[in-house]
Amino acid sequence: MVSSQKTGSFLAAPAVTYMVIFFVAPSLLLFSYSFWTASSFRIVPDFVLTNYLSSMKSLLFLKVTLNALFIGLVTATISVLLSLPIAYYLTYVTRSKVIFYLILVTWFSSYLVRIYAWRTLLGTNGLLNAALLQLGIITTPVEAFLFSPFAVGITLVHIYLPFAILMVVSAMSEIKKELIEASRDLGTSPLGAFVRVVAPNAAQGLIGAFMLTFILAASDYVTPQMVGGSSGQTTGLLIADQFRKTGNWPLGAAQAFIMFALSILVYVIITALARASGLTRPRKSILRQEK
Secondary structure, three states: HHHHHHHHHHHHHHHHHHHHHHHHHHHHHHHHOOOEEOOOEEOOOOOOOOOHHHHHHHHHHHHHHHHHHHHHHHHHHHHHHHHHHHHHHHHHHHHOOHHHHHHHHHHOOOOOHHHHHHHHHHHOOOOOHHHHHHOOOOOOHHHHHHHHHHHHHHEEEEEEHHHHHHHHHHHOOOOOOOHHHHHHHHOHHHHHHHHHHHHOHHHHHHHHHHHHHHHHHHOOOOHHHHHHHHOOOOOOHHHHHHOOOOHHHHHHHHHHHHHHHHHHHHHHHHHHHHHHHHOOHHHHHHHHHOO
């Protein structure tokens, strides 16, 4: 038992060391920066709450943060909903890996190439406007398709949907098909089998897929610059400007940790809703049932 623990600690040591050096230590340094001040592109060590207070009082920061949360929640919700039938089909219906490989192939295309592709599709001379003009639905090209929250959302869904699909597939692959067949034999409808069998057992994977997509979408600052315009601006872009343009690293650090706290709050709310709906159970009740 002791030797197995030593072996596990030895195997985990490289990953733990990597995380401490490249994640924990920089995060702690950035957190300390959030209490400092900046003057004329010079960072002054201090301990003040000015950066947090000024951020919470800034109407621009609040507006951009709410926009980022909205885009993140919409993107995560749509991505998870779209990934459910795809993951179900890949896990329980087909044995072919063609669709799975096609999903992986999307990662071979550049992130920026996909953004530019959506700029081409949604532009005034793009495919969407051309199709609507040919069908007679519109008489003039619609400029609102591009440089809007709609453009940011549809682009982010396209970019992060493969992440959600892979996580949901991983969660569903642990559920035996015999459980679903047994529920169907007992008279449960296909939707009922999913709600009563698949969803509760894959709940942690669904929450993980939702949170990963939410965090990536809400913190993205490249896509809003390319297709969002002023109405699609997110907190990530505002934070990046504090580091690149104004040189106010402490303020940018404070805004980053405010967004980090909001992400934790979203996770707590999603987890609480899952428990209230019966999809997940508290860890203590699971351990008590196993005993």
